[in-house]
Amino acid sequence: MSTAGRLSVDAVTIAAANRALAGVRVLVVEDDRSIGEQLVRGLSRAGCRVDLVESAAEALPHTDAELILLDLGLPDGDGIELCQRLRERTAAPILVVTARDTERERVTALDAGADDYITKPFGFAELLARMRAAMRRVRTGDERTRIRYGPLTVDLAAHRVDIDGTEVALTAKEFDILACLATEPGRLVTREEIFDRAWDMNWYGPTKVLDVHIAALRRKLGDPTLIETVYGRGFRLRQS
Amino acid sequence: MTKRILAGFLGVLVALLVLVVVPLGVKVSSQQRDDFRSNAQADARAIAASEEERLGDAADPADARTAVAPTVAAGEGVVVLGRDGAALLHAGRPVPDSAIRAARAGGRPQVHDAVVVTARIGPARQPDGTVVLIRDAEPLDRRVHALWLALAAAAAVTLALGALTAAGLARWIARPLSALQTATTRMGHGDVVARTNVDSGPPEVRAVAAAFNDMAERLSALLDSQRTMTADVSHQLRTPLAALQLRLELLADESADGTRAELAGALREIERLNRLLDGLLAIARAEEVVAERRVIDVAGLVAERVEMWQPVARDADIELSSALDPATALMTPGHLEQVLDNLLANSIDALPAGGHLTVSLRHDAEEVVVTVTDDGPGMPASRRANALARFEGDGSGRNVGLGLAIVARLIATDHGSVTLDETPGGGLTTVVRLPAATTSTSAVEA
16 A cells, blocks of 8 residues: 555645644653654644653643643553543543554553543654544534544444435444544545554554455445545545 | 274174084084984883883783873874884874884985984893884074074174273274374474373373374474574565665765666665565565464455456457456465465566466365466476475576565465466466365364
C-alpha cells in the first residue's frame, strides 16, 4: 500500500485546521524527551497551551489541564494507575498513547478512565483529529456514543448501526472500521489508522484484507458511495 | 521395538524348551517303556518258574496236561511252548504267530500294539520250554501320552509366562522411548513446550529422557529470549519511530512544496518500517502464544473467506473459485483466517487481469490439505525455497513480505506444514497441510 504516511495534505497546515483546539490547555505526560518536544512544538503550532511532564509524580498536580495526553509507558510507575488517579482528580478528556499492543491493554486503559487511545507511532493528523473529537464531546456535553451522519447512525456503546432507522447487521470488524470512519466524518482515515484500531497486534496480514471488509460494509450499508476510497491512502465517509 | 524384544525373547525360550523338554520327554518315555517291559519280563519269569515245577515232574515234558494255565490279567495273553517248540498251552489274549515264531527262534518278538516278552522254563542250557507273554501296551501308551501332555503343558505355561514377561519388558523399554520420540517429533514441528516423562523405563532411557527435557528446556529458553528480544526491539523501536514521524511532519508543515514531497517520501519509509515491526511482533507472538487448539470447520471457513474476497477479486478481474470437501482440522482459532487472507491477497496482488485463483480442499484420515492455486507469474524455485523463511520483499516497496513467513509460522505452531510449488503451466501453488481432527490427534494433544 502506498500511502502518504500520515502527512495530511487535506489539512493544509497544522495551525489552519485546528481552530477548535486553539487555546486549549494540554498536559503531555511523556517520558521520551524527543517525542515530548515534538508534541509540544506541534500542539503549540495548533494553538494549544502545552505543559510537558516526564513522570507520574509531576503529572498529578496538573489538574488545570483541559486535555491530557498520557503515554502509558512511564518510568516511575504504571500508566494505567496514573490514568485512574488523574481521572479521580479531573474530568478533562484523557487520550492514552500506547504501542500498538494487545486489545486487552487498550480495554484496560479505557476502563481506567481514558477517553480514547492512539497507537505509536502516530502522526499529527490522527492525534489532532482525536483531540478535536474529545474536545467536541466535552463542549457539547454529548457523550458521543451516537454519531449521526446523513442517513447513518452509529451507536458506539450499543455496537449498533442504522441506515434510515433500519438496523444493519455488521460483524465486529466491520463495525470497528465504520466506527473509525464515523468518529470524524469527512476526514480521511488512513489504512494504517484503521488497522491500528480495528485489528489486534497479533494479527498480521496484507492490508488488502481491509478492502475485503470495506466491500462487505458497502454492500451492507446499501449505498456504495457512502464510504469513499482515497486511492492508495485510505477511506472516508462521503462529505455531505 | 516391542515386537523385536518379544520375538527375540520368545525365540530363545522356544529354543530352550526344544533343547530341554524334547530330550527329557524322549528319555522318560523310553524309561517307562523299559520299566513296562521289565515288569512283563518279571511276570513271564514268574510264570516260567511255576511252569518249570510242573513240567519237571512230568515224564514227558511235552505232555500238555502237566502244564497249568496261569492266571492272566485283562489284555494279557500267555503261550507256553514245549521243549520242541509246540504250544502246550494258551491262555488269555491270543499271541500272533509271528511272535511265537520269533520266540521259537530265540529272538525278541515284536507286536504292534503290545509288548511281548519270553522266559525260558528250566535251566538255561537245556530249557524245558518257553513262556511267551503278551501284554497290551495301552496303559504304557497312556502313561507316555500323559507324560508328553504334561511336558507340553509345562512348556506352554513357560512360554506364556515368558511372553508376558517379554511384553512387559518390551513395554517398559519401548514406552518411554516412544514417548520420547513423540516429544522429539513435536519439538521438531516447533512445539517447544513438548516434554517427555522421566519416571518410567530403564535407567538408561530415563537418562536420555532427562537429557532431552534438559535440552528442550534450554532450547525453549533460548527461543524465548530470542522472541522476547524480537518483541522488545520491535516495541522499543516504536518510540523513536514516533518521534521521527512527528519531527518530519513538523518539518513538512514548515516547508515549501518540493521539500514536503520529499518528506512525504520519508514518512512512507517510516510506514514501511512500522509494518515490518508489526510483522516481527506478529511472528514473535505467533510462537509465544500457545493457544488451545480446537476442531475447526475448515471447509466452512475457506468458503467464508473465498466469499469475502470475491468482490476484491472481481474488481481486479480475477476468477476466484473453490472446490471444497467437508473437513475439520485441529487448529488454533484465528490462524486459518489469517493464513487464507495472506495467501489470497498475495495471489490477487500477483495475478494479472483475467487470472484464475482456486482454493481446493481435500482430506484423508491424517491430514487436511488446503491448496491455493493461481496461474499468475509464479515464483522462481530459488525464491520459493526461501519465501517461507525469510523476509522477502517483492521489490515494489509495497509489501514488506513477511506474509508468507507468518503463514509458515502460524501453520507450524498448529503442527502443519506449508509448501510452495509451481502450478503446472505457470503460477504459484501453495499447499497447506493441517492435522485432521481425529481422535488420535486429540490423544496426542492430551
